[in-house]
Amino acid sequence: MGVLASAVLLSASCTETEQAPHSVPDKVQVMMAVDRFESGNATRTVVTDIDEGIIHWVDGDVIGVFPLEGYQEPFCIPADQVGQEYADYDGGYWALKEGLTYNAYYPFNEENFTPQDKKTRIPVSYLGQSQYGDAINTGAYDYTYSDWAIAPSTGKVRFQFHHIGCFAIFNVTYPATATFTRLALSTGEEALIPTAGTFDLTYSHDKTPEEGKSYVKIPFVADDDAKANELGMALYNAEGTAGISGIAGQEATFYMMLPPMDLSQAIIELVLTDSDNNECKVALAATNFEAGKKYTFDASPVLVIDVQSVSINLPDAQSTIKAGETLQLSSYTTITPANATNQHLDWISSNPKVATVSGDGMVTAVAGGTTTITATAVNGKSASCVITVQAVIDGSFDGQGTDTNNDYDFGERF
Numbered sequence: 100m101g102v103l104a105s106a107v108l109l110s111a112s113c114t115e116t117e118q119a120p121h122s123v124p125d126k127v128q129v130m131m132a133v134d135r136f137e138s139g140n141a142t143r144t145v146v147t148d149i150d151e152g153i154i155h156w157v158d159g160d161v162i163g164v165f166p167l168e169g170y171q172e173p174f175c176i177p178a179d180q181v182g183q184e185y186a187d188y189d190g191g192y193w194a195l196k197e198g199l200t201y202n203a204y205y206p207f208n209e210e211n212f213t214p215q216d217k218k219t220r221i222p223v224s225y226l227g228q229s230q231y232g233d234a235i236n237t238g239a240y241d242y243t244y245s246d247w248a249i250a251p252s253t254g255k256v257r258f259q260f261h262h263i264g265c266f267a268i269f270n271v272t273y274p275a276t277a278t279f280t281r282l283a284l285s286t287g288e289e290a291l292i293p294t295a296g297t298f299d300l301t302y303s304h305d306k307t308p309e310e311g312k313s314y315v316k317i318p319f320v321a322d323d324d325a326k327a328n329e330l331g332m333a334l335y336n337a338e339g340t341a342g343i344s345g346i347a348g349q350e351a352t353f354y355m356m357l358p359p360m361d362l363s364q365a366i367i368e369l370v371l372t373d374s375d376n377n378e379c380k381v382a383l384a385a386t387n388f389e390a391g392k393k394y395t396f397d398a399s400p401v402l403v404i405d406v407q408s409v410s411i412n413l414p415d416a417q418s419t420i421k422a423g424e425t426l427q428l429s430s431y432t433t434i435t436p437a438n439a440t441n442q443h444l445d446w447i448s449s450n451p452k453v454a455t456v457s458g459d460g461m462v463t464a465v466a467g468g469t470t471t472i473t474a475t476a477v478n479g480k481s482a483s484c485v486i487t488v489q490a491v492i493d494g495s496f497d498g499q500g501t502d503t504n505n506d507y508d509f510g511e512r513f
Contacts, residue, residue, distance in 0.1 A: 127195055127250055129174065131162060131186040131203070133243055133260040139392025156186050157238065161207035162258075165218045165300060167200040167247075173207050187255075195250035202300050203245040203258045206238075220297040223263060223319065225330055225358055230282075232337030233352065237266065240356035244317050247304055263298055263319050266393040269353045269369060273345035274400050277373040280342045282353050283331030284383075285368045290328045293321030293358050319359050319390065329370070330357065342374055357394075363387040371400045378403050406439045406476040411484045419487040420454075420464045429460030432474055432482070444474040453488050464488040 133154040160176040180186040195201060204221055223242050230236055245258035269282065286292060296319055303315035332355055334343045345351060363385050371379040379400035386394060413431045420426055434442050446456040450470035456462050462472060467490030475481040 127197070127253065128187060128189055128255040129195065130255050130257045131156075131174075131176070131245075131260065132184065132257070133205075134262060134391055136262065136266045136393040137391060139265060139386075139389055139394045154241075155182050155184055156180055157182070160205070160238075162203050162205050163207040164195075164201055164203045164258075166196075167202070167301070167304065169199075171218070173209075174203070195256060197250050197252045200247055200249050200304075201256070201258075202247050202304075203260070204300055205241070205243045205260060218300040221300055222295075222297055223358070224295040224325075225264070225356060226294050228330075228332035228355055229335060230332060230343075230353055231335045231339065232343065234337070235354045237354055237356045240264070241266075242298070244298065244300055244303075246314050259314070261314060261316070262391040263317070264356050264358050265388050265390060267355045267357050267388075268393060268395040269355070270395065270397045271351050271353060271369070271371065272399040273347055273349050273351065274371070274379045274402055275345075275373070276347045277345060277375070277377075278342035279345050279371055279373050280334055281331050281370075281372040282334060282355070283329045283370045283372070284355070284357070285329040285370050285380075286362065286365050287328060287368065289365065290326045291360070291362060291365055292327050292330045293319075293323075293325060293360060294327050294330055295325035296321040296358065316390065321358070321360075330355070331370075357388050359388055359390040361387045369396065369398045369400060378405070403440045404436060404438055405478055406434055406436075406442070406480045408435045409433070409444065409474055409476055409480050409482040410435070411472075411474065411482045413484050418485065419489060420462075421489045422464045422466055422491045424464050426462040426464075426486070427460060428456065428462050428472055428474075428484070432460060434476065439476075441477050443477055447473050447475075449473070454486050462486060466490060 135154060156176045158178065158181045162174040162176070163171045164174050165171045176186050177188050180188055208222060210217070221242070221244075225240055228237065228240055242263040243260040244263065245260045248256045248258055250256050267284070273279070284292070298317050298319055300317070302317045306315045308315050333341070335341055336343055343351070365385055367383045367385060368380050369383055373379070380403045381398045381400040383396055383398065388394065410433045411428065411431055412433065413428065417426065417431070429444070432444070434444075444460065446458060446460050448454055448456045448462075448470050450468065451465070453466055453468035453470040454462050454464045454472070456472050460474065465488065467488055469485055469487050471483050471485050473481055473483040
């Protein structure tokens with residue numbers, strides 16, 4: 100399957116040596132079609148019209164077909180059906196047995212051949228995506244499943260495929276003239292993106308569609324161990340060389356298959372990386388990504404220069420202050436590089452009873468002792484220094500011989 104003029108060739112292909120064909124005199128015609136991607140923000144996989152989300156079969160597409168009871172069989176899309184939205188043929192080397200109930204999925208996985216339980220955990224992974232020039236190479240990541248169908252004695256059996264994931268379109272304005280090597284959807288520090296998982300092909304059997312639905316939706320079961328804070332794809336030019344050349348202000352479109360995921364409460368960004376590992380970022384609208392829908396984003400990333408280091412160079416003579424005094428510690432703090440995009444620092448004192456520190460790095464001495472002041476950049480880079488506070492002695496004592504300022508106990512030399 101493919102979008103636009105791309106051709107997605109799966110590693111699996113059908114040959115006569117793989118499996119012996121059934122001997123069936125009059126085969127039932129098989130029709131295979133895939134849902135068009137619906138607009139998801141008010142889509143096999145060649146989409147000839149992005150706006151319509153139309154899916155076309157491409158050369159090399161192989162469908163895995165499972166009977167309700169039994170092992171899968173591979174159905175190859177024949178050459179005369181390539182480029183069609185509907186594949187209508189007799190199944191090639193295979194035939195469906197009259198009266199049996201079948202389901203199908205794409206892309207075919209040859210590891211599912213023998214194990215009977217494989218149909219309950221069809222593997223899904225969105226890792227490893229790439230784009231060559233302006234071609235769309237998402238087909239191998241457009242995981243789909245069909246409705247259950249019973250093979251008739253004559254006529255046609257239709258497999259209507261539905262999408263596990265969704266289709267994202269990013270219309271990007273290049274922020275600089277450079278060679279860009281990677282595009283990623285990011286959720287910052289939080290690992291919210293399920294990059295892999297499974298689905299149960301038998302889930303929809305004997306179930307009734309929800310109200311307003313024409314089919315039973317099979318859920319994507321995310322692998323919690325595969326959750327990440329970004330999902331990216333490698334960029335290549337049309338000749339296959341790493342990197343796509345971009346000119347500042349020029350527009351380009353990138354395509355990616357995404358898992359269904361609710362990021363409506365998340366902070367999400369589009370990150371474009373150049374050949375010098377500079378990152379250009381732009382915030383995207385928080386979105387609940389639903390299966391079977393396409394989402395279009397217009398994005399203008401800006402160059403983001405990360406903080407490489409934070410240092411506090413406080414002379415020893417300045418590291419000791421008296422209670423009640425202040426010290427502007429930020430004046431002795433250096434961020435590298437000096438042109439880092441976000442130079443905000445979070446300040447904290449390890450012992451506020453000795454000295455406090457404000458949001459702009461102003462230290463206020465409180466009482467005798469020591470404390471460690473730490474400055475941390477947004478990316479976690481940090482620096483610390485130790486501040487010593489000397490207590491102030493004013494000679495005030497009460498009648499019991501106790502220092503009323505709590506600086507010294509009675510009998511201590513001063």
